[in-house]
Amino acid sequence: GAGVSQSPSNKVTEKGKDVELRCDPISGHTALYWYRQSLGQGLEFLIYFQGNSAPDKSGLPSDRFSAERTGGSVSTLTIQRTQQEDSAVYLCASSSQTVNTEAFFGQGTRLTVV
Amino acid sequence: AQSVTQLGSHVSVSEGALVLLRCNYSSSVPPYLFWYVQYPNQGLQLLLKYTTGATLVKGINGFEAEFKKSETSFHLTKPSAHMSDAAEYFCAVMPPSGGFKTIFGAGTRLFVKA
Numbered sequence: 001g002a003g004v005s006q007s008p009s010n011k012v013t014e015k016g017k018d019v020e021l022r023c024d025p026i027s028g029h030t031a032l033y034w035y036r037q038s039l040g041q042g043l044e045f046l047i048y049f050q051g052n053s054a055p056d057k058s059g060l061p062s063d064r065f066s067a068e069r070t071g072g073s074v075s076t077l078t079i080q081r082t083q084q085e086d087s088a089v090y091l092c093a094s095s096s097q098t099v100n101t102e103a104f105f106g107q108g109t110r111l112t113v114v
Numbered sequence: 115a116q117s118v119t120q121l122g123s124h125v126s127v128s129e130g131a132l133v134l135l136r137c138n139y140s141s142s143v144p145p146y147l148f149w150y151v152q153y154p155n156q157g158l159q160l161l162l163k164y165t166t167g168a169t170l171v172k173g174i175n176g177f178e179a180e181f182k183k184s185e186t187s188f189h190l191t192k193p194s195a196h197m198s199d200a201a202e203y204f205c206a207v208m209p210p211s212g213g214f215k216t217i218f219g220a221g222t223r224l225f226v227k228a
């Protein structure tokens with residue numbers, strides 16, 4: 001696609017429910033990143049994919065968080081048993097295989113846990 | 115491990131005044147360096163980047179940044195602030211080899227006063 005697409009743009013869920021956030025990267029981009037941006041906070045790295053594998057998932061806050069990527073394209077971030085502290089904007093970005101290229105960001109998914 | 119420090123979570127300038135946003139990094143080798151901007155309710159977009167070559171880098175909207183290896187800094191400047199520059203600015207680093215993980219600073223919110 002022309003840009004990184006994330007869905008849904010907004011999600012309100014009840015505490016304890018599971019949610020899935022989707023990211024469609026730019027076509028041909030092999031690197032894909034998930035970040036979390038909480039109110040008043042910077043970007044918190046969650047996980048990074050190279051192709052379908054995740055060389056670095058060190059930023060996932062707990063085992064309630066998981067992510068997968070299929071076909072070297074679409075990625076899904078899943079949060080199980082959501083908690084209020086999970087409320088944030090979840091940003092996805094992608095970049096090409098070439099080193100030193102910038103990451104292109106989607107508009108994010110605003111997650112609110114009530 | 116690489117890290118990025120942005121000095122000042124909030125910076126306020128008058129319209130027409132110099133903008134200076136500070137960024138220092140920690141890395142065993144000089145990384146690739148980026149500045150991103152996030153306008154209200156929008157995703158991040160690249161302002162400028164340094165990879166190799168000339169240490170003074172010019173970006174969009176009149177911004178520029180200078181890579182100073184001796185100071186491990188990559189401060190962002192603009193000679194004359196405009197109201198439309200009000201946004202959040204993020205400094206980011208990427209290792210020059212061996213991976214594409216981008217680490218972001220906490221961000222600096224720029225306020226421009228009329």
